[in-house]
Every structure is written in C-alpha cells, then in structure tokens.
Amino acid sequence: MSENLSPIDQAKANAARKAVDFVESGMKVGLGTGSTAAWMVKRLGERVRDEGLRIVAVPTSSRTAALAREVGITVITLDEAKWLDITIDGADEFDAEMNLIKGGGGALLQEKIVATASDRMVVIADSAKEVAHLGAFPLPIEVIPFGVNVTRGLVEELLGAFDVMGRRTTIRMNGSDPFRTDEGNFILDLHLGRIGDPRQLALMLNQVPGVVENGLFVDICDRVVIGHADGRVEVRDIHDCSIDVTELPVGDTTNIFANIEE
Ligand SMILES: O=C[C@H](O)[C@H](O)[C@H](O)COP(=O)(O)O
Numbered sequence: 314m315s316e317n318l319s320p321i322d323q324a325k326a327n328a329a330r331k332a333v334d335f336v337e338s339g340m341k342v343g344l345g346t347g348s349t350a351a352w353m354v355k356r357l358g359e360r361v362r363d364e365g366l367r368i369v370a371v372p373t374s375s376r377t378a379a380l381a382r383e384v385g386i387t388v389i390t391l392d393e394a395k396w397l398d399i400t401i402d403g404a405d406e407f408d409a410e411m412n413l414i415k416g417g418g419g420a421l422l423q424e425k426i427v428a429t430a431s432d433r434m435v436v437i438a439d440s441a442k443e444v445a446h447l448g449a450f451p452l453p454i455e456v457i458p459f460g461v462n463v464t465r466g467l468v469e470e471l472l473g474a475f476d477v478m479g480r481r482t483t484i485r486m487n488g489s490d491p492f493r494t495d496e497g498n499f500i501l502d503l504h505l506g507r508i509g510d511p512r513q514l515a516l517m518l519n520q521v522p523g524v525v526e527n528g529l530f531v532d533i534c535d536r537v538v539i540g541h542a543d544g545r546v547e548v549r550d551i552h553d554c555s556i557d558v559t560e561l562p563v564g565d566t567t568n569i570f571a572n573i574e575e
Pocket residue numbers: 345346347348349350402403404405414415416417418419420421424
C-alpha cells in the first residue's frame with residue numbers, strides 16, 4: 314500500500330484501478346466526477362501515456378474535464394460521441410439492486426445523461442458506500458434558481474406521499490451563496506433517512522416544475538467495483554449476478570497515483 318494514501322483513498326484507488334482494466338483501445342468512455350472518479354481519470358491517463366491506450370472521453374463536469382486534459386486524455390462532447398461504450402463513476406450510496414444516490418459533488422445531471430447514453434455504467438466505490446436502504450446520504454436534486462423556494466415547497470409536499478423517514482430539505486450552500494452546478498442551477502438536498510421506493514420517488518420528483526433532475530440512479534448501473542484498502546477488489550455484475558473477488562498484485566497499488574495531485 315502507498316504510504317501517502319489514507320485507507321479510504323487507497324480503497325477508492327484500488328476500485329478505480331480495477332475498473333480501468335475494463336477499458337479497451339477504441340472505446341468512447343464516460344468519465345464520472347468526484348474523489349473516486351478522479352483516481353479513475355488519473356489511472357486512465359496513465360494507461361494512455363504508458364500503454365498507448367487510444368480512447369476518447371466525455372467528462373461529466375468541468376472539474377473532470379480539466380483533470381482529464383491534464384493527464385492527457387482526449388476530451389470530446391457527448392454530442393460528438395453520440396453514444397459511449399462505458400462510463401465509470403463514483404456514487405454516494407449503492408444498494409443490492411445497484412440503485413444509486415449520486416450528486417454529492419453536484420454533478421448528477423451530466424452524470425445521469427452520460428451514464429444513460431452508455432452501453433455500461435460501472436460504479437467504483439469503497440465499501441462504506443454500500444447500504445441496505447438508500448437515503449442516509451441526503452438525496453441531491455438539481456433545481457432551477459427561479460422560484461426555488463416554491464419548488465422546494467412542492468417537493469416537500471410531494472415527499473408527504475412517500476415512504477421516507479425524514480422530509481427536511483436544504484439548499485446547498487457554497488459559503489454564503491447557493492452552490493451552483495455547471496449549468497448554473499441550485500442543488501436541493503433531501504434529508505430522507507430511508508427511501509422505501511427509489512424507483513417511484515425518482516419518477517415523481519422529476520414531475521415537479523423547477524426540478525431538472527434527481528440523484529437517484531435506478532436501473533442505470535450495470536456493475537459495481539468495490540475497493541478495499543488491503544488490495545482486495547470485489548466486482549459485482551447485475552446481469553449475470555456474478556461476484557468476483559480479486560487481489561491486486563502486491564506493488565500494483567504502491568505509489569501508482571502518488572505523483573499526480575488531484
Ligand atoms: O456529484 C458527484 C458525484 O455523483 C460523485 O460521483 C459522488 O458524489 C461520489 O463522490 P466521491 O467519490 O467523492 O465520494
């Protein structure tokens with residue numbers, strides 16, 4: 314293990330390293346956002362540089378786009394790509410059905426568009442992200458700034474009809490101003506505690522005027538790669554219900570990423 318990484322970062326880096334093995338030359342790749350996805354982007358850049366891996370990539374945020382360019386990955390737009398072979402992204406929570414909560418970093422809108430436009434979505438995570446029921450992590454929804462408090466009221470009213478533990482909502486802040494997404498929108502965080510029916514909630518939230526998209530990813534993720542600090546990596550696939558545990562070779566995770574700062 315790298316001396317420089319905390320156990321949690323090592324686990325994230327291990328998941329990223331394993332997932333990047335699924336990428337082949339000629340692929341169009343969706344690049345997620347967040348601290349786990351950043352490891353994946355760095356590792357992909359390494360493969361481009363050291364192995365001559367030929368890929369083009371569509372980032373899901375301005376942050377990821379900047380990092381991808383920095384590590385030498387060719388970045389194109391989703392409209393140029395039209396469709397992607399694979400998207401690799403992090404998650405805030407995932408359950409046994411591979412339903413996800415995403416958007417902790419505010420990038421859920423582009424992430425959902427990109428993942429949906431991909432043959433396969435692979436989630437990379439440390440084991441702390443696995444939950445029996447989604448909802449302990451506040452569910453982010455992207456809303457337009459116009460009439461945000463009216464939208465917020467409508468969302469709270471809607472939540473009254475759902476099997477959730479809590480109904481408190483907060484507008485995400487960045488210092489004393491509301492946090493702005495890449496599209497200039499706001500994020501409402503829904504403190505639900507536990508979500509009884511993620512599929513129904515995801516559908517209904519998007520019916521509220523002012524809501525652009527919500528961070529529930531239902532039936533989008535195909536595979537979850539769970540990294541552990543000791544080098545073990547578990548790969549679960551929703552289609553063949555397989556679970557595969559491998560151990561990254563000793564040395565493979567040593568200082569691989571240490572020279573690239575996020
Ligand atoms: O908006 C951000 C994304 O959905 C992230 O993928 C998610 O928040 C997980 O981030 P991290 O890997 O930093 O925990």
